Amino acid sequence: MPEFRLYNSLTGEVEPFAPADGSTVRLYTCGPTVYNPAHLGNFRTFLFEDLLRRVLRMRGWGVEQVMNLTDVDDKIIKRATERGITIRALTDPVVTTFHADREYLRIQAAEHYPRATEYIAEMIALVERLQANGVAYRADDGSVYFAIDKFEGYGRLSRLDTRKIRTGARVAQDDYAKENAQDFALWKSAKPEDEACAAAWDSPWGRGRPGWHLECSAMAMALLGETLDIHAGGVDLMFPHHEDEIAQSEAATGKPFARFWCHGEFLLTDGAKMAKRVGNVSTVADLREQGVSAAALRHFVFSTHYRKQLNLSAAALEASIEAVRRIGDFSDRLARETAGSPALSEAADTLLVEATTVLSDDLNAPRAVGALFEFISAANRALDSRGSDPAALGRAREAFRQVNGVLDIVPDRGTSGGELADWVEAQLEARTQARARRDFAAADAIRKSLEEKGIAIEDSPSGTRWKSVR
Ligand code: AMP
Ligand code: ZN
Numbered sequence: 001m002p003e004f005r006l007y008n009s010l011t012g013e014v015e016p017f018a019p020a021d022g023s024t025v026r027l028y029t030c031g032p033t034v035y036n037p038a039h040l041g042n043f044r045t046f047l048f049e050d051l052l053r054r055v056l057r058m059r060g061w062g063v064e065q066v067m068n069l070t071d072v073d074d075k076i077i078k079r080a081t082e083r084g085i086t087i088r089a090l091t092d093p094v095v096t097t098f099h100a101d102r103e104y105l106r107i108q109a110a111e112h113y114p115r116a117t118e119y120i121a122e123m124i125a126l127v128e129r130l131q132a133n134g135v136a137y138r139a140d141d142g143s144v145y146f147a148i149d150k151f152e153g154y155g156r157l158s159r160l161d162t163r164k165i166r167t168g169a170r171v172a173q174d175d176y177a178k179e180n181a182q183d184f185a186l187w188k189s190a191k192p193e194d195e196a197c198a199a200a201w202d203s204p205w206g207r208g209r210p211g212w213h214l215e216c217s218a219m220a221m222a223l224l225g226e227t228l229d230i231h232a233g234g235v236d237l238m239f240p241h242h243e244d245e246i247a248q249s250e251a252a253t254g255k256p257f258a259r260f261w262c263h264g265e266f267l268l269t270d271g272a273k274m275a276k277r278v279g280n281v282s283t284v285a286d287l288r289e290q291g292v293s294a295a296a297l298r299h300f301v302f303s304t305h306y307r308k309q310l311n312l313s314a315a316a317l318e319a320s321i322e323a324v325r326r327i328g329d330f331s332d333r334l335a336r337e338t339a340g341s342p343a344l345s346e347a348a349d350t351l352l353v354e355a356t357t358v359l360s361d362d363l364n365a366p367r368a369v370g371a372l373f374e375f376i377s378a379a380n381r382a383l384d385s386r387g388s389d390p391a392a393l394g395r396a397r398e399a400f401r402q403v404n405g406v407l408d409i410v411p412d413r414g415t416s417g418g419e420l421a422d423w424v425e426a427q428l429e430a431r432t433q434a435r436a437r438r439d440f441a442a443a444d445a446i447r448k449s450l451e452e453k454g455i456a457i458e459d460s461p462s463g464t465r466w467k468s469v470r
Helices: 040-058 074-083 087-104 120-132 192-196 210-226 235-253 284-289 294-302 313-336 342-360 366-386 390-407 418-436 442-452
Strands: 007-009 012-015 024-030 062-067 137-138 145-147 183-189 208-210 230-236 257-263 266-268 308-310 455-460 463-468
Touching: 007 257, 024 040, 024 210, 040 062, 040 257, 040 266, 040 284, 040 313, 040 342, 040 390, 062 210, 074 087, 074 192, 087 266, 087 284, 120 137, 120 145, 120 183, 120 210, 145 235, 145 442, 183 210, 183 235, 183 463, 208 210, 210 230, 210 235, 210 257, 230 235, 235 257, 257 455, 294 308, 294 313, 294 366, 294 390, 308 313, 313 366, 342 366, 342 390, 366 390, 418 442, 418 463
Parallel strands: 024 062, 024 230, 230 257, 266 308
Antiparallel strands: 007 012, 137 145, 145 183, 183 208, 455 463
């Protein structure tokens, strides 16, 4: 296998990557702020991280991934206050929706989903450590700030112009622009509205709550140790969030916080970043309503490299729906055929080599999708001219299963009689029986449950055929 390489925002170069311990990649991915269902822009980033995770596993490494859930920050407190409820009451249902959406998009589960409010003790301990090291100070507003001029590397990740660093000036809000590179809040003294929505905790500095940046440093180090292999997120997090995470963590431990920093580019609509504050967001719920499958969205997202901006449009989604149909038809054909030829076997080998090579080169998913389509054309031609070798067919199925298993465009139907196929066959049998006893409501319900799993069925005089469409 070719060397695995990844773009590192820290150095601005594509570099060879392997986990520090040689076997398990410790991966931290900044998760959603759970005050509103995540939009497709957020999910573009989570899909890039899903791809990263799957490629790391394809390379034979284990992955220990943490995705935090930010369940206390300025935006959450504002929203809970408007509604007159606690932050927990606001965030709980959003967390449930997040996981349902994530599962719909077949984003693999991380090993840990820590909630910020469950790591307050670790956050307080980190602030104490920073105070002991002389890089944090208590200001007259009762909050504790990080003194950026006491940390030498401040601004290195986002290549902050030193003139922009304003020492002594302070910024209390969680998010701010580069023009305001100032001392930022680690721990904020509680205001009456924080108490009202149960967003305040006891601390050595009185009642208060953590700053957003502190949350990630504390959870990452608690669960993965002081030096991560990879820290990932969307490009908008580079400043101030990741810059501040580095400052807090490294000023406390004296060790590099992450060996690689990886950032995914934006999803746009009509040329503008998809964002709640712009008001141009669409969600997984919208997709489902429009009948856009997870397969189509995954195809759409992976057809552009993660470091390039991607514009969401009806035409692009339409093209992905069509592409996915072709892949699904091909997957069905592979399951139906009984033998292949040397040409088929050759096409399978080419697919495996090409897909592994391009995915290992900074996750070049668009080229892997291209290789998959070239394989489909070549394999269809080889199958048309018939063959007599079941082993060649086996190789083709295996190559398809492996490459599709990384991109996860169509659900794996198993080679012969896999779990999905067994389940579908059982459902179809139940549907035939329901129709025989003229219980059409039950038959329709079964068809619907199949459709929800991405299985389309087609009745014909010779029986019912099915295929996976997402
Ligand atoms: P948030 O819930 O705002 O903290 O964001 C969660 C993740 O989504 C972060 O990694 C952001 O960088 C990412 N993100 C936000 N908007 C977009 C967008 N339009 N395109 C891609 N990623 C985004
Ligand atoms: Zn973070």
